[in-house]
Amino acid sequence: MSSYFELLLRFDPNGLRDAAKSWRGLSSSVREADIRHRSQVNGPLRHMKWSGKDAEYAFSTLERTEQILEIVRVESAAVALALDTVADRMYQAQTNLRNAVHRAEEWGLSIASDGTVNLPVQSYADQHDADGQADRKALVTLRGEAQERVNKALTDAREASDKGDLALSRLDADILTRPRVFGAAAETARDVRDVEKDLGLTSPYIPENTDPQKSADWWKSLTPEQQAGYLALHPDQVGQLDGLPSTVRDEANRLVLEQQLDELKSGDARGSGLTFEEYNKREGALRELKERLDQQDGESAEKQLFLLGLDAKGDGKAIVALGNPDTADHTAVMVPGTGTTLASMPGQITRVTALQDSAIDAGHGNKNVSVISWLGYDAPEIPPESLGVMGTGRANDGAEAMRRFTTGTRVAQGDHHSHLTVIGHSYGTTAVGAAAAGGQGLGADDIVAIASPGMTVTEAEKLHIDPSHFWVGAADDDNIRKVAGLTLGDDPMFEGFGGNNIQIDTSGHSGYWDENSQSLANQGRIIAGQPPNTVPKEAEVDPNVAPGI
Structure with a gap:
C-alpha cells in the first residue's frame, strides 16, 4: 500500500480541477434552466390567471421544480469551490514536498518511501576524524530541517483532504428524490457558509456598497465563471451593490427572496427574534x-420586473424596476412616503405601472421606459412613531443610499445615458429633497414632488437641479396641504420656492395615479421628457395681513 509520501508525490491536481469544472458547468446549466422555467413556463401560466385546484397543484409543483433547480445550482457551485480549494492546497503541499526532496538530495540525504529522511552511511575514517565529525553534526541538523519540511507538506496535504471531506459531507445529493421539505433552500444557503468555514476560507472580497463605479469595475474584472460563483454563493451581498447590471442584481435578489421565504415557510423561527405575528407578516409580504x-415573468420585455434590492428586516425594504433601467431611454425613480413597507410593494408596482404606461403614451410609444419603486429607506409609520413623520430624520438617514442608487443607475447604463426623473410622493418628497440637497445631488434631469409636506430646503435651487426642471403638485383637498411648510422645509407649492406647479385634477392623497387623469398624464410627460400642463405658482399669504384687507 502506497504511503502518503508516495501518494502526494504522484498527486495530479487536474483530476480535481476537471471535476470542479464539471460541477461549475452543472451549476451554470441549472441556472439557465431555472431562468427559462420562470420566463417560459411558470411566468406565462401565472400571467394567464389560471386558477382552481388543478392550478394550485400545478403551481406548487412548478415552485418545487424551481426550488430544486436553485438548490442544485447553489450546491454544485459549492462543490466546485471545495474541489478547487482542495486541488490548490494539495498542489501547493506537493510543490513544497518536491522542493524538500530536491533540497535533501542536494544536501546528500536520502528519503525513504514512507517519507523518512536518512543520513548517508558514514565511513570509518570520518567516524574518527574531527572534521568528519563536524560535517556529520551539520548534516544531522540539515536532516532535521529536511524532515520538518517533508512532515509539514504531508500534514498540509492531509489537512486539505480532511477539510475538503468535511465540507463536501455537508452537501446533500438527495434533493431530487426526497419529498418536499420547507427550509431546504435556506438550509443550502447555510451549508454554503459552513463549507467556506470548513475549508478555512476567509470571506471573499466583495466591495462595500459605497462607490458604484468601484463595484462595477470589480464585477467587470471577474471571469464569467467567477461571476456565476459569486451569484450562487453570495447573492445577498451581490444583490445590494449599486452600479452592477440590473439583470445581475435581479438574479441575486430573487435567490435571496427564495431562500428567505423558504426559511420562513418552514416555520422555524428559532433565533429570528420575531413574534408569531411579525413572523407571519414577513412571510406574507415576501410571498x-x-x-x-x-x-x-411571462410579460414582454418592457413589463419585466427587476428586483434590485431586498431587506426583510423590520418593516422591510425593496427596490423593484418595471422595465430594465440599464437600457431604457427614460428612467424614473419613484420614492413612496409614510406608511410604505415591504408589504406595500405590490401596490407600489401598480403605481409604477401606471406611470410607465403614461410615459409611453406621452412619448407615443417610440421610447423604452423604466420606472423604479425605490423603498430603500425606512419610511415613517402610520400612525407616526416617535413623530418620525414630523422630522427629517428618516429622510436624512436614507439620503446617501438614494444618491448612491441614482449614481449606480447611471454607472450601470454606461455610455447609454437615460433621461432620469426622480419622483417623490408625500414624505418621499422629503427623502428626495434631503438626498438631492446633499453631496452632488441625485444627478436627475427632472425632479417631481407630489403632495409634498416639505423637502428640507427653502428653494428649488438647493436641490442641485435647474429650477425649470423641478415640478410640484398637490390636490386641493389633500390633507398634506395643512402641514406643508411647517416642519419639513418650505412648502414647494409657493412662489418663493421656485420651479413649476403642474396641473392636478385628482382628489385626496392617493389619487395622483388615477387612470385618464391629468395628474397621471403630467407625470408621464415629465418622465418622457415632454412639457407637462402647468398652473401658476401659489402666492404666499402674509400672516400679518388679515384676510380681505
Missing part, C-alpha cells in the same frame, strides 16, 4: 412580492 414577480 406577495414573489407572486407579483412570478406573474410578470
Whole structure:
C-alpha cells in the first residue's frame, strides 16, 4: 500500500480541477434552466390567471421544480469551490514536498518511501576524524530541517483532504428524490457558509456598497465563471451593490427572496427574534412580492420586473424596476412616503405601472421606459412613531443610499445615458429633497414632488437641479396641504420656492395615479421628457395681513 509520501508525490491536481469544472458547468446549466422555467413556463401560466385546484397543484409543483433547480445550482457551485480549494492546497503541499526532496538530495540525504529522511552511511575514517565529525553534526541538523519540511507538506496535504471531506459531507445529493421539505433552500444557503468555514476560507472580497463605479469595475474584472460563483454563493451581498447590471442584481435578489421565504415557510423561527405575528407578516409580504414577480415573468420585455434590492428586516425594504433601467431611454425613480413597507410593494408596482404606461403614451410609444419603486429607506409609520413623520430624520438617514442608487443607475447604463426623473410622493418628497440637497445631488434631469409636506430646503435651487426642471403638485383637498411648510422645509407649492406647479385634477392623497387623469398624464410627460400642463405658482399669504384687507 502506497504511503502518503508516495501518494502526494504522484498527486495530479487536474483530476480535481476537471471535476470542479464539471460541477461549475452543472451549476451554470441549472441556472439557465431555472431562468427559462420562470420566463417560459411558470411566468406565462401565472400571467394567464389560471386558477382552481388543478392550478394550485400545478403551481406548487412548478415552485418545487424551481426550488430544486436553485438548490442544485447553489450546491454544485459549492462543490466546485471545495474541489478547487482542495486541488490548490494539495498542489501547493506537493510543490513544497518536491522542493524538500530536491533540497535533501542536494544536501546528500536520502528519503525513504514512507517519507523518512536518512543520513548517508558514514565511513570509518570520518567516524574518527574531527572534521568528519563536524560535517556529520551539520548534516544531522540539515536532516532535521529536511524532515520538518517533508512532515509539514504531508500534514498540509492531509489537512486539505480532511477539510475538503468535511465540507463536501455537508452537501446533500438527495434533493431530487426526497419529498418536499420547507427550509431546504435556506438550509443550502447555510451549508454554503459552513463549507467556506470548513475549508478555512476567509470571506471573499466583495466591495462595500459605497462607490458604484468601484463595484462595477470589480464585477467587470471577474471571469464569467467567477461571476456565476459569486451569484450562487453570495447573492445577498451581490444583490445590494449599486452600479452592477440590473439583470445581475435581479438574479441575486430573487435567490435571496427564495431562500428567505423558504426559511420562513418552514416555520422555524428559532433565533429570528420575531413574534408569531411579525413572523407571519414577513412571510406574507415576501410571498406577495414573489407572486407579483412570478406573474410578470411571462410579460414582454418592457413589463419585466427587476428586483434590485431586498431587506426583510423590520418593516422591510425593496427596490423593484418595471422595465430594465440599464437600457431604457427614460428612467424614473419613484420614492413612496409614510406608511410604505415591504408589504406595500405590490401596490407600489401598480403605481409604477401606471406611470410607465403614461410615459409611453406621452412619448407615443417610440421610447423604452423604466420606472423604479425605490423603498430603500425606512419610511415613517402610520400612525407616526416617535413623530418620525414630523422630522427629517428618516429622510436624512436614507439620503446617501438614494444618491448612491441614482449614481449606480447611471454607472450601470454606461455610455447609454437615460433621461432620469426622480419622483417623490408625500414624505418621499422629503427623502428626495434631503438626498438631492446633499453631496452632488441625485444627478436627475427632472425632479417631481407630489403632495409634498416639505423637502428640507427653502428653494428649488438647493436641490442641485435647474429650477425649470423641478415640478410640484398637490390636490386641493389633500390633507398634506395643512402641514406643508411647517416642519419639513418650505412648502414647494409657493412662489418663493421656485420651479413649476403642474396641473392636478385628482382628489385626496392617493389619487395622483388615477387612470385618464391629468395628474397621471403630467407625470408621464415629465418622465418622457415632454412639457407637462402647468398652473401658476401659489402666492404666499402674509400672516400679518388679515384676510380681505
